Structures are given as C-alpha cells and as structure tokens.
Amino acid sequence: xxxDKRSVVALSASAALVVSLWVSEGYTDKAIIxxxxxxxxxxxxxxxxxxxxxxxxxxxxxxxxxxQRSLNHIQKDEAGIKKCVTVPLSQVEYDLMVDFAYQYxxxxxxxxxxxxxANKGDYKGSCAGYLQYKKVSGYDCSTPGNKRCWGVWQRxxxxxxxxxxxx
Numbered sequence: 001x002x003x004d005k006r007s008v009v010a011l012s013a014s015a016a017l018v019v020s021l022w023v024s025e026g027y028t029d030k031a032i033i034x035x036x037x038x039x040x041x042x043x044x045x046x047x048x049x050x051x052x053x054x055x056x057x058x059x060x061x062x063x064x065x066x067x068q069r070s071l072n073h074i075q076k077d078e079a080g081i082k083k084c085v086t087v088p089l090s091q092v093e094y095d096l097m098v099d100f101a102y103q104y105x106x107x108x109x110x111x112x113x114x115x116x117x118a119n120k121g122d123y124k125g126s127c128a129g130y131l132q133y134k135k136v137s138g139y140d141c142s143t144p145g146n147k148r149c150w151g152v153w154q155r156x157x158x159x160x161x162x163x164x165x166x167x
Contacts, residue, residue: 004090005087005088005089005090005093006088006089006090006091007088008081008082008085008087008088008089008094009082011089011091011094012078013074013078013094013095013098014091014095016095017095017098017099018070018071018074020095020099021044021070021074021098021099021102022044022070024099024155025044025045025102025103026044026045027043027044027063027066028041028042028043029042029043029060029061029062029063029066030042030058030059030060030061031055031056031057031058031059031060033057035136035148035149035151035152036136036137036139036148036149037136037137037138037139038136038137039054039055040054040055040056040057040059041055042055042059042060042061042066043061043065043066043069043070044066044067044070045070045102045103046061046066046069046070046073050065050069073102074098074102076106077098077101077102077106078098080101080106080107080109080110081094081097081098081101081106081109081110083110084106084109084110084115085097085115085118085119086119087118087119087121089118090166092162092163092165092166093118093123093126093163093166096114096130096159096162096163097109097114097115099159100112100114100130100133100159103155104133112129112132113125113126113128113129113132114126114127114129114130116129117129123167124164124167126163127160127163127164127167128160130156130157130159130160130163131156131157131160132156133152133156134152134153134156136148136149136152141153
C-alpha cells in the first residue's frame with residue numbers, strides 16, 4: 001500500500017515513532033554499555049549529557065529528564081534531516097529516518113543509502129539501505145545465534161520491513 005508523500009518540511013515525528021523509539025532504546029536511570037563495544041548510554045539511549053560531554057559509567061538520570069532530553073534530541077535530528085532529504089516522504093518513511101538518526105546520528109543518515117536513494121526517487125532502494133546497518137565495533141550483528149548485538153540487526157530488519165510495507 002503506497003502512502004501519501006509530503007514535503008519533509010511539513011512532517012514531524014509521530015507519537016507512534018516516539019513510543020516505538022523509546023521501547024527500542026529501553027530506559028535506564030544509570031549509565032550502561034548497551035552492546036559490547038558501544039558507548040555508555042542512559043535514559044533512552046542518550047550518549048551525551050545535557051552539557052554535551054559524553055555519558056560516563058556512573059552517570060545517572062531520571063524519567064522526566066530522560067523524556068525531555070529524548071524529545072529535544074528528536075527535534076534536533078529532525079532539523080538535520082530536513083536539510084538533507086530533498087524529496088517528499090510518507091509519514092512512515094520519515095519516522096524511520098528519524099528513528100535511524102536517533103540511533104546512528106544525522107550525519108550517518110545524511111550520508112546513507114536511505115537518503116541517497118530516496119533523493120533519487122528510489123524509495124524501495126532507500127528501504128533496502130537499512131539492511132546495511134548490521135555491525136557494532138566491526139562485529140557482524142546479523143551472525144545467526146549471536147547474543148552480543150542481535151537487537152541492532154533486528155532493528156535494521158524491522159525498519160526495512162516497515163519501510164517496504166509502506167511502498
């Protein structure tokens with residue numbers, strides 16, 4: 001089913017995306033290393049403190065601060081996305097790009113196959129780009145039976161399927 005596409009300027013992250021992102025990231029009030037080889041995170045996957053310095057092991061947050069910082073993070077990501085995506089997107093495609101940018105950063109999204117293909121009008125090729133993101137610290141998370149970072153790969157697969165269903 002093809003969904004209506006709109007200029008990215010007219011789009012904003014949906015409530016469904018925010019809830020889904022928080023579920024995917026999970027919440028923790030103290031800094032953890034979510035995947036072997038990853039950076040310390042807290043709240044809903046935040047890797048930086050409010051002052052811009054990296055989260056360190058031993059750092060703590062609370063639910064209210066984590067929600068506020070996550071929403072601010074999403075808004076900043078959206079501003080960056082709107083600078084590099086030049087074609088109309090459906091709400092689903094836009095939400096997936098916001099979700100990806102939250103996990104990997106806006107610079108990674110803007111250089112990605114997802115944006116390059118979408119900007120050329122190849123929306124299915126854009127969806128396939130999500131499957132390229134399967135490594136953490138050089139380790140292939142798509143390796144069957146791995147428990148090290150399977151969630152990273154599964155999130156990429158989920159993005160791909162959701163994107164393809166929207167075409």
